[in-house]
Structure formats: structure tokens, C-alpha cells
Amino acid sequence: MIEIILNGKKQVLDVEGDMPILWALRDLGLTGTKYGCGIAQCGACTIHIDGEAVRSCSLPVSALQAGQKITTIEGIAGTVLHPLQQAFIDLDVPQCGYCQSGQLMAAAALLSKNPKPDDALIDQEMTNICRCGTYNRIRAAIKQASAHITQKA
Amino acid sequence: MTTSLPLSRRHFLASATALAGGFQLGFTLAPAQADSPKPELNAWVVIAPDESVTIRIARMEMGQGTLTGLAQLVAEELECDWSKVRTEYPTPGQNLKRNRVWGNFATGGSRGIRDSHDYVRKGGAAARMMLVSAAAKQWGVAESDCTVSKGIVTHKASNRSLSYGQLAQAAALIEPPKDIVLKDPKDWTIAGKPLPRLDTRDKVTGAQLYSMDHTMPGLLHAALKNCPIFGGKLKSYDAKQALTMKGVKKVVTVADKGVAVVADNWWRAQQALETITIVWDEGPNATLSSAAIEATLKQGLEAQDAVIGNQSGDAKAAFASAHQIIEAEYSYPYQHHATMEPMNATVLYTPEKCEAWTSTQNAETALAALAKAAGLPAEQCDIHRMLLGGGFGRRAVSHDYVEQAALIAKQMPGVPVKLIWSREEDMLHGHYHPITRARMKAGLDSQGNVTALHMRISGQSIMASINANAFFAAGRDPSSFQGLNPGGTEGVFGYAIPNLLIDHAIRNPPIPAGYWRGVNNNQNALYLESFIDELAQATGSDPLAFRQKLLAKSPQHLAVLNAVADKAEWHKPAPKGIYRGLAQHMGYGSYVAACAEVSVTGNKIQIHRIVAATNPGHAVNPQQIMAQIEGSFAYGLSALFYGEITLKDGKVEQENFDTYEILRMAQMPKVESIVMPSGGFWGGVGEPTIFVAAPAVLNAIAAATGKRLRTMPIQSHSDLKIS
Ligand code: FES
Ligand code: FES
Numbered sequence: 076m077i078e079i080i081l082n083g084k085k086q087v088l089d090v091e092g093d094m095p096i097l098w099a100l101r102d103l104g105l106t107g108t109k110y111g112c113g114i115a116q117c118g119a120c121t122i123h124i125d126g127e128a129v130r131s132c133s134l135p136v137s138a139l140q141a142g143q144k145i146t147t148i149e150g151i152a153g154t155v156l157h158p159l160q161q162a163f164i165d166l167d168v169p170q171c172g173y174c175q176s177g178q179l180m181a182a183a184a185l186l187s188k189n190p191k192p193d194d195a196l197i198d199q200e201m202t203n204i205c206r207c208g209t210y211n212r213i214r215a216a217i218k219q220a221s222a223h224i225t226q227k228a
Numbered sequence: 229m230t231t232s233l234p235l236s237r238r239h240f241l242a243s244a245t246a247l248a249g250g251f252q253l254g255f256t257l258a259p260a261q262a263d264s265p266k267p268e269l270n271a272w273v274v275i276a277p278d279e280s281v282t283i284r285i286a287r288m289e290m291g292q293g294t295l296t297g298l299a300q301l302v303a304e305e306l307e308c309d310w311s312k313v314r315t316e317y318p319t320p321g322q323n324l325k326r327n328r329v330w331g332n333f334a335t336g337g338s339r340g341i342r343d344s345h346d347y348v349r350k351g352g353a354a355a356r357m358m359l360v361s362a363a364a365k366q367w368g369v370a371e372s373d374c375t376v377s378k379g380i381v382t383h384k385a386s387n388r389s390l391s392y393g394q395l396a397q398a399a400a401l402i403e404p405p406k407d408i409v410l411k412d413p414k415d416w417t418i419a420g421k422p423l424p425r426l427d428t429r430d431k432v433t434g435a436q437l438y439s440m441d442h443t444m445p446g447l448l449h450a451a452l453k454n455c456p457i458f459g460g461k462l463k464s465y466d467a468k469q470a471l472t473m474k475g476v477k478k479v480v481t482v483a484d485k486g487v488a489v490v491a492d493n494w495w496r497a498q499q500a501l502e503t504i505t506i507v508w509d510e511g512p513n514a515t516l517s518s519a520a521i522e523a524t525l526k527q528g529l530e531a532q533d534a535v536i537g538n539q540s541g542d543a544k545a546a547f548a549s550a551h552q553i554i555e556a557e558y559s560y561p562y563q564h565h566a567t568m569e570p571m572n573a574t575v576l577y578t579p580e581k582c583e584a585w586t587s588t589q590n591a592e593t594a595l596a597a598l599a600k601a602a603g604l605p606a607e608q609c610d611i612h613r614m615l616l617g618g619g620f621g622r623r624a625v626s627h628d629y630v631e632q633a634a635l636i637a638k639q640m641p642g643v644p645v646k647l648i649w650s651r652e653e654d655m656l657h658g659h660y661h662p663i664t665r666a667r668m669k670a671g672l673d674s675q676g677n678v679t680a681l682h683m684r685i686s687g688q689s690i691m692a693s694i695n696a697n698a699f700f701a702a703g704r705d706p707s708s709f710q711g712l713n714p715g716g717t718e719g720v721f722g723y724a725i726p727n728l729l730i731d732h733a734i735r736n737p738p739i740p741a742g743y744w745r746g747v748n749n750n751q752n753a754l755y756l757e758s759f760i761d762e763l764a765q766a767t768g769s770d771p772l773a774f775r776q777k778l779l780a781k782s783p784q785h786l787a788v789l790n791a792v793a794d795k796a797e798w799h800k801p802a803p804k805g806i807y808r809g810l811a812q813h814m815g816y817g818s819y820v821a822a823c824a825e826v827s828v829t830g831n832k833i834q835i836h837r838i839v840a841a842t843n844p845g846h847a848v849n850p851q852q853i854m855a856q857i858e859g860s861f862a863y864g865l866s867a868l869f870y871g872e873i874t875l876k877d878g879k880v881e882q883e884n885f886d887t888y889e890i891l892r893m894a895q896m897p898k899v900e901s902i903v904m905p906s907g908g909f910w911g912g913v914g915e916p917t918i919f920v921a922a923p924a925v926l927n928a929i930a931a932a933t934g935k936r937l938r939t940m941p942i943q944s945h946s947d948l949k950i951s
Contacts, residue, residue, distance in 0.1 A: 091474065094493075098494060098495035101494075102493055106434070106437065106440075106441035106443075107433070107434020108434070109440070109568070110440065110494075110648070111568050111570075111651065111885075112651045112884055113884075114884055114885070114886060116884060116885035116886055117568070117885055147434065148433065148434035149434045156432070160432040164424075164429060164432055167425050167428055167851060167852075168428075169291075169428055170291030170292065171291030171567075171615070171619075172291065172427075172617070173568040173617030173618060174568050175431050175432060179432060197893065198893055201893040201894075202893065202894075203893075204568065204885065204890045204892060205568070205862070206566060206568045206618050206620075206862075206863070206890060207291045207618060207863075208859035208861065208862020209859065210862060210893045211858045211899055212855070212858070213893065
């Protein structure tokens, strides 16, 4: 049993230590985090742990420390949508949408460290699979959100 | 706007009693009850007093934008306020009860819109006419003196107006019109516009529910292992340890082929499954390998038993008198769909009723599979359609996952069970893109004109795999000749070659084959467009000019080709180190072409730019067509560079994305799309541009390296890599 901060609220995870965080989260009804491969290949399960993008299918609950902050797709918006979410809407990025939570979480972690990523950095950091092939629009949306964030700063 | 609201039960019952003789339109429905809170004007349109317009969608959304496109078409004719539009999916059970008032639910072959635009638009138009008629009646004026705009009917002369919400109940009682005139597409204001999709917001907040996410009280989770050897069966298993594990409720056999663990959490079920020792009866294919399949297909290249798909003149005689003969052999492997959402279904079974919540491209087929597995009449079953985390054809025909979920749930009556296939299970039990080879042979005269072409395809028929009876009755599979036909919507061979023979030696390895985005167009276009480039090269011709000459009598094929050549500035030399390749094809009613620009440094291929054009006749949502073009390249280039399912000992060798790679952001080229609807016909958009993705890039690689790659995928048969 471990207590963490999940999307800003205290949450006890009372499951086996070897259960991947993905399946513990989905049992809590946070189904925005998706299963795609289970072996850290596709990124559909990406969440933030203390702001770092992590593939939650391959990290057991036992790897968490008490009080760590976990953010899922359900928790990245504040009173308004995250600039990336808004950009994904503006540019109509999702097709089937199944990979999009993971894409957004990976992109959000990228922008929080590098608010102005260039194409090479986007290529390097955005390694999640999108089978529908929304990559061109994801790239454009990251740039739009980046412009929005850096303008405000 | 929301999607996927369940149909109101009460409302549904009210109209279900009606005899819906007008199959295509549902106009002969009994009028909605006057006290109905949400009057149904017809099967397609429901308008509530709060002005919300619910448009029913029969075809399925899986990312391709059909939901929004179909809603645009109905709304266009309805003349409603687009911001008030929401959508819902009727179930196949409701369709059954209402004499298939919504027609076909099948969503494949890029048919979502091209097969149903006529009757859904009529549904919208009929509803509008009834609303106008209700207003005219209430005011005692002529219908022709009323105008409609954005959900408001106005009688200018008396300065009166009423909203659709106010009129809907009266309108629902009006006799549906018989003569319906649809708008000329050039007058469209909602359809034909690049409107945002209706289903985006929930996909960026995590709120969108896929069938993977479906939940209900008491839900249990199942993990399954099916015999990994095609044609094999379950012999015995030992689940002692599994049954002691945390959360495990039950271990069950699934038909005679698999074992499933049911637990309170899917990961627990999967963990327990892995402790079960299973003995398989390996069956007749236990030694089947890719090498054996290849040998069978190679034999087919020489064989006499080929069915003819397209023939004119006498190719064999023309070869005898040809000045020059050019031959080349190509191959295209099995591919897996690899939808991002693995196969899954939730089923609740009781002896009286069986329901499933699942992702399907054809809920009517899914219903049939469910009913059969449940052992109940279809009338006592239903499928609740959930958004698909990708379809690409995998969820179109075989509903093995629904059947299995039902077989498991049947062993736990009253308990809803969600079966999820692990990614490994998903890769091992695909209905794969079929494997084929082709031998291309051309005869040229002394001026370099193509006088004869023989295209011999050898390989698997999809129809034989999914509908053996129909296949044996027909003795052929028309889909083998997609894009190579003498005429028709399913792909016209555009080149004028006086002596032509295209035939197929059908060789069916015991591997399940299925429709896979683009289907047989993919390899047919790759074979043909690569070879056309080889002929251009052999005659010292420019690949564009060479094609233009052969396509002179195929203006639609030519127009898309010219469009990409113009935009890519084919007439100007490419920047230093950059090489271009072209391809064109026609299929699913649409004409497509692409120009790729690549460079090759050492063994690294870089794709710098793709210019792609499509003429789908009518373009219902141009920005969504662009999204489909972009996505087609990601899918098509994944196949070209990486995609290959191989077999060893009767079993697929690739089990996850580490061995079945998918194109990612870093490799994705920038795609510039040209949507150029000519009007006059309705073509598909979800698949067509995939046809030209691989051949355009292959032709550019050949231009860059002087070497022709003929065996796919590139990664397994060349030291070239995409970077
Ligand atoms: S599900 Fe975690 S990376 Fe694929
Ligand atoms: S939007 Fe479908 S997998 Fe990315």
C-alpha cells in the first residue's frame, strides 16, 4: 500500500507491488491512460511521475515512492485546457484517438522542459506510435502550443 | 457536442412498432408519438425541443472521420444549425427490429460515405420538408412561401418564424415526402467544408471511452491464450497455480482452441494465464514456414491455373514479336493491422439475452457472431457500438474476439466479462494482409512503345479465407484485381497497352487473410507502378512523360498525376542529392497520385517530402481528407519499410512492436496534400492514397541508388534504412 498524489489529490494504491501502474490507474477509473503493448514500446500508457514522462505499463507500483506526484491525461488541464490540448483541438489532430493521451503526455513533458523544441528535439522525444499516422499534425500542434506558452512567458 | 448517446429506449419502442417498408429511407415509419420528448422525424433525424439535432450514424467511426462527414451530409440537407448537431449510433439489434431501416452498417472499403450518401442526404432533406410543411400548416400559408436557414423556418411576408425545436413534434406527424430533390453540391454550405470533427474534444482529455474502457457493475476481466499454431487445438492444460492467484475467479476453455482466465483485474488475469501450462494439438500446419509459403507462391508464377482479371489483345503473341522483353519479379509479405487498441469485447450473457459492448466495423456481422456463440436468436442479442481505437479492416469481418468473449461470458451467466487480447495475442491471431508475388513481363517495340504486358499475380485470396463458400462458387476473387480492372469503381487500370493480360494464380496458405487498409490495391499498385518506372528507365524515358503517354485516354488518372508533378515541380531539377519518384492508381472510386522526394546517404534513406493528390469526386470534408492522406502515408510507409509477418513452425514470429515496427514521428515525412474533387462521382478517402505511398518512395529510391528494390519490406531485404 502506498500513498501518492494523483492528479493533485491524495490517493492510496492498495495493490500488489508488481502490478504495473497502468493497470492500477485504470482500475481507479482513469481509463484515459491506454494499454497498447505492455512492453514500453508504444507510449499509449504515458503518464507523468514528478513531471517526467513515464510508460506506465512497464513500471510497477512498487517503484513509486510515497508522496510522488502522478499526473494522467485526466489531470493536465487546469481551469482551462492545457495549451497542447487546445492545439490538438484547433488542428483536429486525433483520428481514432487511442494514442492521443499518450502523445499529449509525452508532448507536455517535452514542453515543460523545452518550451521551444525544434524539429530534431521533437523527433527525439516524441517516440510514441500513432497507427493512424497523425504525426504531421502532432508536430504542428506542439509548435502551436509552444508558441502560445512562450508568448505568455 | 457529444457522440454515441444511446438511443432512448422509450422512443425506440415507439417507432419500432412501425413497419419500415422504405428500407433505404425509413420514411414509411409511423410518426413519432406526439408526446415524445424527442420527436423522430425519420430514422436519421431526431430534434428535441431544446433545438438539439441528433443525427443517427449507421456506419462506424474509427478515426477516418466518417461520423463527421455523414453528419455534414444530413445537416446540409436538413439546413439545421450545425452547432446544435450531435450524433448517435443505432444498434444492430434496433436495425434488425426496424427492418434494417438504417441499411448497411459495414464500414470498410472506404464505403462509409460513398455507399450511403444518397439515402442519408434524403433523410435530412425529408426531415426539412416535413418541418417546413408543419410551419406552413400552422400559419396557413404555402410551403413555397417559407424559407429555411440554420434550423429556423421563416414566412417573410408575415414576418413569422419558428424553430426546428418548436416544430419537430408537429412535423413528426406529417406524411413523409415522396419526391425529394437533393441539393447541387455546388450549393453546399456545411458539406464540402473543412469543418472540425465532432469527436475531438474527448479524445484530448482522456474522456473518450473505447470498448477497452467500458465498465459496468460487477465487471470481470478475461485474458486469453489461443492456440498460436494456425489450425491447432487445445489438448490439455494445468491451471492449478493460476486458480490460487490473487483476484482469479475462474479458468475456462474457449471453444476447442484456447484457455482464458477470468479475474477482477486484467493484469491479474494475464499473470495467472502465464502460469498455465498448456499442451497444444499442433495440427496439420505445425511445420509451416515462410520459406514453404514462398516456394508455393513461386510455383504459382509459372503455373497454368490462373484466373484472368483483365485481358485485351494477345499478350503472348505480342511478346513473340517484341523488339525487347523486360521482366521483373516482386513480392509483398503478410502484414498485421496492429490497431492501437488490441481486440477486446465486453459481454453480458443470460439465458434470455446476450449483449456486447465492443469496437466493430460491422456491428451486424458482430451481432451474428455474438448470437451464434451465445446460442440465442439474434433478436435476443445486441451490440453496443463503441468507438474504435483503429480498425483498418481488422474489425470488419472476423469478430473472433466477440465470439470468444461470448463463449467465456456464457460460462459465467449474469456476470459481465471483458475479454482483452494482449498485444501478443493480437499479433498472433490476425487476419493478415495476404501474401502475394508478381511477375511482370513487358514487350517493347523498337521505338520503346509498350506493346504487351503480362502481370501474373501469385498468392492468397482474401475471399477464400473469409468466405470459402462464395469463393469456391465463384472460383475467383474479384478483389485480387483491385486497381487492375478494365472498368468499374473498384479500380480501373489506366494505362493503354494494346496486348494486356493480368491473371492470378490463387495459392492459399493456411493463414487467415483479411482486408487490410488499401487491401490488394497496395501490392497491385506497388508491382505495377514500380514496373512502369522500370520500363521508363529501360526506354530512357522520363517517368512522368512515359506515364502521361500511356494515360492519354485516362483523363482522371492523368489529372492527379499531373497535379502532383506540378506541385512537386517535376519539370525543374530536384535539389542536389534529392531524387523523385512518382506513382498513380485508382481504387475505391477515387484517383490518387504521389510524388516522393528522397535522398540516400550511405545506407540511410530520408524522405524529404511527399506530395499527394486525390480526386474523390465529391469532397465532404477536405481537411479530414487531408488527415486521411497523411495517415495513409504513415500506414503505407510502415508497411514498406518494416511491415512483415513471418511464420515458423506454423506460428507467427512477431509478437509485439519490438519485432513488428511501426513508423514513428522521426521517420514521418511531411505530406503536402492536394484534394481535387472533380464532382460527378463519389469515391472513398480512408484508403486510396495508401496505394501510392510505397511505390512513389520506391521509385524515388531507385532513382537515387540506381538499384530497384523488389522484395518487401525494405528492412528485411536490403541494408537500406529509413532515418
Ligand atoms: S502500453 Fe505502455 S508503452 Fe505500450
Ligand atoms: S490517432 Fe489512432 S493511433 Fe493515433
